[in-house]
Amino acid sequence: MSTTTAPPALALSNLHFAYTRRSADVIAIETLRVEAGERIFLRGPSGSGKSTLLGLISGILEPRSGELEILGQSMQTLSSSRRDAFRAAHLGVIFQMFNLLPYLPVGENVMLPCRFSDERAKQAQAAGGEQAEAKRLLERLGLDAKEVWSQRASNLSVGQQQRVAAARALIGKPGLILADEPTSALDADSRDAFISLLKEECTASGAALLFVSHDGGLADQFDRALDLQTINTASVKETV
Amino acid sequence: MARLPILNLALRSIGNRRATAILTVLTVAISVMLFLGVEKVRHGARESFENTISGVDLIVGARSSPVNLLLYSVFHIGDATNNITWESYETVASAPGVAWTVPISLGDSHRGHRVIGSTPGLFEHYEYGGGRHLEFASGAPFEDLFDAVIGAAVARDLGYRTGDEIVVAHGMGEVGFIEHDSNPFTVVGVLEPTGTPLDQSVMVTLDAIEAIHLGGATGSGSTLSAEELRARDLTPDQLTAFYVGLDSPVAALRLQRAINTYPEEPLQAVIPGVALAQLWSIVGVAERTLAAVAAFVVLTGLVSILTAILTSLNERRREMAILRALGARPHHVFLLLVAEAALIALAGAGLGTIATYGALNALAPLLEARFGLVLPGLTPGLYDLGIIGAVTGAAAVLGFFPAWRAYRNSLADGMTIRL
Numbered sequence: 001m002s003t004t005t006a007p008p009a010l011a012l013s014n015l016h017f018a019y020t021r022r023s024a025d026v027i028a029i030e031t032l033r034v035e036a037g038e039r040i041f042l043r044g045p046s047g048s049g050k051s052t053l054l055g056l057i058s059g060i061l062e063p064r065s066g067e068l069e070i071l072g073q074s075m076q077t078l079s080s081s082r083r084d085a086f087r088a089a090h091l092g093v094i095f096q097m098f099n100l101l102p103y104l105p106v107g108e109n110v111m112l113p114c115r116f117s118d119e120r121a122k123q124a125q126a127a128g129g130e131q132a133e134a135k136r137l138l139e140r141l142g143l144d145a146k147e148v149w150s151q152r153a154s155n156l157s158v159g160q161q162q163r164v165a166a167a168r169a170l171i172g173k174p175g176l177i178l179a180d181e182p183t184s185a186l187d188a189d190s191r192d193a194f195i196s197l198l199k200e201e202c203t204a205s206g207a208a209l210l211f212v213s214h215d216g217g218l219a220d221q222f223d224r225a226l227d228l229q230t231i232n233t234a235s236v237k238e239t240v
Numbered sequence: 241m242a243r244l245p246i247l248n249l250a251l252r253s254i255g256n257r258r259a260t261a262i263l264t265v266l267t268v269a270i271s272v273m274l275f276l277g278v279e280k281v282r283h284g285a286r287e288s289f290e291n292t293i294s295g296v297d298l299i300v301g302a303r304s305s306p307v308n309l310l311l312y313s314v315f316h317i318g319d320a321t322n323n324i325t326w327e328s329y330e331t332v333a334s335a336p337g338v339a340w341t342v343p344i345s346l347g348d349s350h351r352g353h354r355v356i357g358s359t360p361g362l363f364e365h366y367e368y369g370g371g372r373h374l375e376f377a378s379g380a381p382f383e384d385l386f387d388a389v390i391g392a393a394v395a396r397d398l399g400y401r402t403g404d405e406i407v408v409a410h411g412m413g414e415v416g417f418i419e420h421d422s423n424p425f426t427v428v429g430v431l432e433p434t435g436t437p438l439d440q441s442v443m444v445t446l447d448a449i450e451a452i453h454l455g456g457a458t459g460s461g462s463t464l465s466a467e468e469l470r471a472r473d474l475t476p477d478q479l480t481a482f483y484v485g486l487d488s489p490v491a492a493l494r495l496q497r498a499i500n501t502y503p504e505e506p507l508q509a510v511i512p513g514v515a516l517a518q519l520w521s522i523v524g525v526a527e528r529t530l531a532a533v534a535a536f537v538v539l540t541g542l543v544s545i546l547t548a549i550l551t552s553l554n555e556r557r558r559e560m561a562i563l564r565a566l567g568a569r570p571h572h573v574f575l576l577l578v579a580e581a582a583l584i585a586l587a588g589a590g591l592g593t594i595a596t597y598g599a600l601n602a603l604a605p606l607l608e609a610r611f612g613l614v615l616p617g618l619t620p621g622l623y624d625l626g627i628i629g630a631v632t633g634a635a636a637v638l639g640f641f642p643a644w645r646a647y648r649n650s651l652a653d654g655m656t657i658r659l
Contacts, residue, residue: 060564081569088567095565098558101249103256115245116567168566 006036007072009176009208010057015066016234017056025064026052028234032226036071036175039199039209041219044228050212053228054180057210058091059083071175088117092169092207094198096181099165100153107149110134110168120172127173137167140204141197159190166198170205177202179211183218195221246572250579253559257552261584264548268588269595271541272631276596276624278534280617282527284607288369289523290516292436293483295367296342297492299515300324300332300499301481303506307522310515313344313481316354316437320346323478328505332484335498337491340365342483345449345476348408353394355408355442357449357476363389365485368436378402379429382445385470388425389443392433402427406442408452423452423469433609447474484509538631545584545635549577549642553649560650573650574643581639582632589631593624 010033017027027049034040044050055061056068059075060083068075071090075083092113100109111130114121127133135145141163153161162182169177179198183191195211195218202209211222219225254261293299293314301309302322311317333341342365345357356362363374363381379402382389390400400406405424425444433439451469486492492511499509560573601618 058565084564084567084569087565093565095562099562101252101559101562103252104249113566 008033008069009036009038009071010034010210011067011069012057013067015056015068016064017052017061018064025234027056027063027232029053029066029231030233032231034176034208034210037203037206037208039202039223040211041222041225042210042212042228043214043216043219043225044212045214048228049232049234050180050228053232054093054178054212057176057178058093059087085117088113089119090175092171092174092177094162094165094169094177094179094182097158097161097185099168100156100161102152102154104153105150106138106153106156106164107131107134109153109164110138110171113168113172113174117172120174123172130171134167134171137170137201138164140201141167142193143167158185159187159194162186162194163197166194166201170201170207173205174207177207177209179209181213182211184213184215191218192221246575246579247583249563250576250583253556253576254580254583257548260548260552264545264584265588265591267544268538268541268585268631268635269592271537272589272592272627273596273599275534275538276593276627277599278530279623279627280596280600282531286520286524286527288435289520290513291369292516293366293368293512294370295365295485296483296512297486297489298484298496298499298509299481299512300329300484300507300509303500303508306508306510306515307519309481309508309510310512310519312346314437314512316346316356316441320480322506323480324482324507325505326475326477326479328502328507329479329482331502331504332482332495332499332507335495337487337495338484339487340485342366342485343446343479344481344483345446345478346480348410348449348452350394350406350408350442351398353391353398353440353442354437355444355449356438357444357446359446362443365483366438368434368438372434374434374438375432377430377432379427382428382443384426384428385445385448385451385474386423386425387428387445387448389429389431390427391431391439391441391443393439394442395430400427400430402430408442408444423448435608446476446479450474450476541588542585542631542635542638545581545588546638546641548584549581549639550645553642553646556646557649560646564650570647570650574647577643577646578636578639581642582636585635586628586632589628593620593628597624 012029012033013031015027015029015032016025018025042050044053052061056063057070059070059078059080062080063076070086073086075086078086100106101112104112111124111134114124114130121130124130124133128136135149138145138148143160143163148156148160148164153164156164162185165182169179177198182198183194186194199209199221209222211218212228299309299313301313302320302324304321308318308321312320329341329343332338340361342358342361346354348355348357360381360383366374377392377395379389388406394400404427406427407424425442425448431438451472451474454469454472484495486495496509496511499507563573563576564570597618597620604618
C-alpha cells in the first residue's frame, strides 16, 4: 500500500457526543483529519474534551452523531466487541503515567498487545518474532532491553516506564498511536528525547501519531498542531 | 482474541498481591480442611457405628422397641425390659434356616464394665467394621467355666493381662454391692480394639453366669466350689437376648415375622442394620449439625476471597483501564476477576485437601488403635475432587459480584484513568 492511496489514520466529521441522552454535547467537532503516517499535535487543556475525544477515537465511547473513521474503517458500523478488537489491532495507546501492569515484567508488558490481537501478533512475527521485536523497540527507545526485560515495571523510573509504554504501543505496527499527555510526568530533557524517539519510531513503523497535551510549547516538534478548544465547539465543558 | 491470557494475567495479578492471596488461600484451606476432616470423621463414625455389629442377621430379645433391644443387646446401654426363656431360644435355634445362634446374658459387671455371658460362638460369629472378626491381642477364647475374655479398653483402663483374676459384681456400677467373690474369673484372652462396645466388656461363659447366680439372682453368689459347679447342669433358664445367623439372609424377614408372632412368649427380632440406621437417625442429628457448621466455615472462607478481591478493586481501576486500552473487552475484565476468585479457591481447596489427607494418614493408626475408628479411604477420591470443584465453582459464582463491579467500572471509565 503506497502512502498516496492510504486512507487517513483518523477522519471525523460533525462528531457530537454527550454522556447522557438529554445532556448537552461535550464534543462537537466539525472536522478533524490525521493523514496516514502524519504526526499531529493536539493542544487540549483540561476540560477541553480531550479524554472524551480519545474515548471516542478508541471506540470505547459511541458518538451521538457524526462520522468517525479510523484507518478507513467507520467505527459506527462496528459492534462494541468489533470496536474492541479493532482497537486491539490498530491502535497503540500511551497514557500520562502508570501505563504498565505492575505485576508483569517489562518484556511481557511490551508483548501484551500481541496477546489481545492476532493481527498485532502476526505483524510482530513478521518483524522477527514478538520477543525480538519487543527488544528491538525497547533498544530503539533508548532502553537496555536485556537489563529491563525481566524487571518488574514498577522498578523502572517514570521516564523508562513511558518508553516501555511507547514500545508497547508500537509493537505489531498499529496504524495510529494515541498519546495522552505522555510527557507530563517527565522533565524537560527527557521529554524532548522521548518525543523525538516516539516520532522516529512512528515514522519507522508507518504509524500516525496523535499527541495530545496541554503544553502548547511542544507543538513545534510535530508536523502539524491543532487546538482542541478551537475545533471543539461544544458549549459544555468536560468535567473529568 | 485468540491466546487471551486471562488465566495467566489472573495468576500474575494474584502473585502481585501475594500476601493477601496467601492469607486468603490459607483461610480457604483451613476451612476446607475442617470440612473434609469433619466429613471423614463423620463418615468414619457413622460407618463404624453402623458396622458395630455385622454378620448377625437377627437379634432376638424380649418385646420392646427395636432401638431399645439394640441399645441393650449391642451397645450395653440401659437394661432389658425382660428376659427370654431358654425354651424360646432353643426353638429359634433349631428353626430351619438358622445356621448359628449366640446367646447373650447381661446383668453383671466388673468395675463399671459390662459382663457378657455367652458362648465361644461369640468370637467366631461376631463381626464388625464390615466383616472384620474379633481378634485376640493375647490369649484365646474362654473354654473353662471361670475363664474370662476382656475387651481392649478394659485391659487398658484396668491394666489387666491374661492370667489375672477378676471378680464379677451383680448389677452395674463402679462399686458392686454384691460381689460374686467366691467365684473369681481368670482372664484368658484380651481382644484387639474394635471400636465397638465389646472393647468395654468382660466376656464369660454363659454357664458361669448361671453358676455365680445359683445362690439366687440377688444373693451373694454361689458358695459352691468350681469343681462342684462343673458337675451341675448349668443350662440357664433365661437369656437377655441372642444373635442369630442364617444360612441365607433372604430368610431374615420371614424368620423375623415368625419370631415376632411367636405364640409362647412375647419375642422381638430386629435386623441389626435396620435398627442401627434407625438409631443413627436419632444420634445423627449432632453429626449433621457438625457438618452444617463445617459448611458454614467453608462459606466464611469463600467470603474472605470476596473481601480480598473487593478491597483491591479500586486500586485496580487503572489496571482495568490499561487492559481496555490494549483491546480487552469488558467481559475479559469480568472473567479476570472471576478467574482470580476461582484460582484462589482452587489453591485453597487443593491445599486443604492435601493437608487433610496428610493429617488423616498421620493420625489413622492412632485413631484405629485408640478408638477402633477406621476411617474410610485415606487417599483423596472423587468426593474430594467434587468438594474442590464445588468450592472453586462457588468462589467463581461469588466472584461475579466484584467482577460485575469491575465490569461496570471499566464500562464507565473506559480508558480514562481516575486516580
